[in-house]
Amino acid sequence: MSPTxxxxxxxxxxxxxxxxxxxxxxxxxxxxxxxVVVDATPEDTTRRLVRERFPEVRLLHSTLGRGTTPExxxxxxxxxxxxxxxxxxxxxxxxxxxxxxLVAPYADPDVVAVGGRADNGIPGxxxxxxxxxxxxxxxxxxxxxxxxxxxxxxxxxxLLGANMSFRRTSLDAIGGIRGGYPGTCLCEESDISxxxxxxxxxxVFTPRAVVRHVAAPYGIGGKRFDRRYLYYLRRNHVVMxxxxxxxxxxxxxxxxxxxxxxxxxxxxxAIDRFRAxxxxxxxxxxxxxxxxxxxxxxxxAELAGLVAGVPAAAVARRRDVRDGxxxxxxxx
Amino acid sequence: MRLTAYVLxxxxxxxxxxxxxxxxxxxxxxxxxxxTATSWTGTPLPVDECLAxxxxxxxxxKCVRAPGRxxxxxxxxxxxxxxxxxxxxxxxxxxxxxxxxxxxxxVVLDPATFLGAVRRAEGAGAxxxxxxxxxxxxxxxxGRYLEASSRWGRPSASYPGPLAVRAGTRLAHARQADVPLYxxxxxxxxxxxxxxxxxxxxxxxxxxxxxxxxxxxxxPEAMRQKFGWSGHTAHYSRxxxxxxxxxxxxxxxxxxxxxxxxxEDWYRLVTVPEPPGGEP
Numbered sequence: 382m383s384p385t386x387x388x389x390x391x392x393x394x395x396x397x398x399x400x401x402x403x404x405x406x407x408x409x410x411x412x413x414x415x416x417v418v419v420d421a422t423p424e425d426t427t428r429r430l431v432r433e434r435f436p437e438v439r440l441l442h443s444t445l446g447r448g449t450t451p452e453x454x455x456x457x458x459x460x461x462x463x464x465x466x467x468x469x470x471x472x473x474x475x476x477x478x479x480x481x482x483l484v485a486p487y488a489d490p491d492v493v494a495v496g497g498r499a500d501n502g503i504p505g506x507x508x509x510x511x512x513x514x515x516x517x518x519x520x521x522x523x524x525x526x527x528x529x530x531x532x533x534x535x536x537x538x539x540l541l542g543a544n545m546s547f548r549r550t551s552l553d554a555i556g557g558i559r560g561g562y563p564g565t566c567l568c569e570e571s572d573i574s575x576x577x578x579x580x581x582x583x584x585v586f587t588p589r590a591v592v593r594h595v596a597a598p599y600g601i602g603g604k605r606f607d608r609r610y611l612y613y614l615r616r617n618h619v620v621m622x623x624x625x626x627x628x629x630x631x632x633x634x635x636x637x638x639x640x641x642x643x644x645x646x647x648x649x650x651a652i653d654r655f656r657a658x659x660x661x662x663x664x665x666x667x668x669x670x671x672x673x674x675x676x677x678x679x680x681x682a683e684l685a686g687l688v689a690g691v692p693a694a695a696v697a698r699r700r701d702v703r704d705g706x707x708x709x710x711x712x713x
Numbered sequence: 714m715r716l717t718a719y720v721l722x723x724x725x726x727x728x729x730x731x732x733x734x735x736x737x738x739x740x741x742x743x744x745x746x747x748x749t750a751t752s753w754t755g756t757p758l759p760v761d762e763c764l765a766x767x768x769x770x771x772x773x774x775k776c777v778r779a780p781g782r783x784x785x786x787x788x789x790x791x792x793x794x795x796x797x798x799x800x801x802x803x804x805x806x807x808x809x810x811x812x813x814x815x816x817x818x819x820v821v822l823d824p825a826t827f828l829g830a831v832r833r834a835e836g837a838g839a840x841x842x843x844x845x846x847x848x849x850x851x852x853x854x855x856g857r858y859l860e861a862s863s864r865w866g867r868p869s870a871s872y873p874g875p876l877a878v879r880a881g882t883r884l885a886h887a888r889q890a891d892v893p894l895y896x897x898x899x900x901x902x903x904x905x906x907x908x909x910x911x912x913x914x915x916x917x918x919x920x921x922x923x924x925x926x927x928x929x930x931x932x933p934e935a936m937r938q939k940f941g942w943s944g945h946t947a948h949y950s951r952x953x954x955x956x957x958x959x960x961x962x963x964x965x966x967x968x969x970x971x972x973x974x975x976x977e978d979w980y981r982l983v984t985v986p987e988p989p990g991g992e993p
Contacts (some may be wrong), residue, residue, distance in 0.1 A: 511838060511839075511840075511893035512834075512837055512838055512839035512840070512892075512893030512894055512895055513837075513893070513913055513915075514837070514838060516837070516913075516915060518901070518913060518914060518915065519901035519914055519915075519916065519917045520901040520902055520914065521901075524913065531838035531893070533838070535836065535837055535838035536836040536837060537837075631901075635901050639901075639902070639911070642902075642910065642911070643911065
């Protein structure tokens with residue numbers, strides 16, 4: 382018998398995306414057991430829309446505000462009843478057969494989590510990063526490539542938050558979803574995956590469970606790839622590694638080393654932009670040369686995030702122990 | 714997982730040691746050779762000697778002879794090599810999931826780790842396994858070798874091509890194929906001089922679990938023969954290549970100590986338990 386599925390959509394300040402997301406969920410070939418929307422926006426635009434247009438959807442209001450995606454996920458998870466709990470982003474629009482494809486790998490009792498593919502509409506993305514989908518690398522980095530289509534289900538280390546699902550019993554067993562990934566909430570979904578992996582469970586990426594991921598703008602201001610993003614990228618990554626593997630894990634020090642090494646790219650870019658001539662011999666604009674050092678502010682943001690991740694990880698680990706959600710393998 | 718292998722039968726050096734290192738783990742080994750015992754460049758090959766070695770070790774009857782006509786002196790040797798490998802790979806792909814493609818002077822030191830990496834490559838959705846080889850340049854004394862390294866004497870992995878590929882793979886150039894690779898290395902950061910330092914490494918193994926490639930571990934007369942029949946014959950035939958090998962073999966410590974002063978050709982002096990090595 383196919384497992385029942387609860388779908389949780391967490392959102393902040395994107396009512397138009399939520400509407401389209403829910404409309405796509407209505408068109409599923411197999412309807413889910415329930416749909417839960419968790420809205421963290423102070424204004425009630427989204428909640429009004431859901432109440433009026435989608436009365437069958439269960440609506441929750443998080444008062445925690447922006448940058449609390451994992452906390453919202455946990456709120457949603459806590460009220461669901463399905464055998465499988467699926468999470469999709471509010472800007473991820475499911476294909477009609479998404480749910481059927483997503484639950485198929487759960488026929489294997491060892492599978493604790495299944496993620497699907499994100500179609501970002503970028504030409505060639507389906508063949509980008511094949512063989513490198515959702516990996517935790519020995520140097521501490523994570524690979525994404527969740528738009529790739531390897532043509533079959535593959536095992537992964539972590540899943541994409543925009544399109545992922547978990548076996549309820551497995552998620553219950555690790556104490557649900559932990560928060561503490563502020564800002565752009567990077568790495569919060571990887572944290573869930575790595576905790577489940579630490580229990581010995583199998584995580585699967587199936588390219589047949591597709592969402593169209595339109596990447597709506599962030600509601601917290603700034604562009605997706607601004608310096609704030611870079612700061613939280615490094616900060617949250619350190620927090621995630623320490624929480625899951627402990628301070629003494631080689632992943633942590635290797636990630637620090639990798640980050641430091643990657644900063645040389647910014648230095649080379651700044652030097653290149655400062656040169657009077659481009660590689661093809663044409664003169665470079667004075668404005669470009671004067672502004673060349675600005676690129677180094679990206680490096681400053683990354684290094685600040687790396688450093689800030691250390692106390693943040695210490696606080697998070699203490700809180701995990703207190704709340705009984707510490708990753709067992711992270712004893713170091 | 715159904716595993717097979719193919720080998721190009723041409724060089725008796727380390728042939729028996731190489732095949733024995735993975736013989737127990739594969740269902741079948743396709744033996745590809747030129748039926749006239751002639752190399753891609755037209756020089757004679759000791760094929761009968763090689764087949765005799767294989768007959769002796771093939772106790773389970775896993776080895777399947779696949780002669781063909783691969784001597785094409787008018788063509789680029791590497792093109793002929795690709796042609797022969799593809800024919801062998803196609804035969805080995807029958808009733809197989811993955812095919813090992815090791816040269817006959819490459820020895821799998823740790824089959825469990827190597828085959829585990831093949832399984833993990835399959836699980837990750839890759840179609841080729843890049844597994845690190847330790848490229849041995851010369852045997853300078855019993856158990857002592859000059860090994861290719863980084864400029865400062867650190868271990869450096871060599872990747873002549875994926876050492877295992879999914880059955881049915883199309884080869885692009887010699888052993889290389891344009892397929893998604895699962896990369897195993899000797900460190901968390903790429904040690905392959907041909908790749909960027911931050912190239913993705915899926916998995917790390919100790920040098921003791923790498924494949925040992927007795928590439929230039931030969932007697933002088935065998936080296937001269939190899940330079941003639943190899944796919945890299947144009948490169949090897951440059952002035953000074955053979956002479957440098959002879960000189961460095963005679964003075965290995967000097968070759969290792971002066972490595973940082975050279976632009977390329979860096980070596981370190983290492984101890985490798987014998988067997989699997991030994992007098993070439």
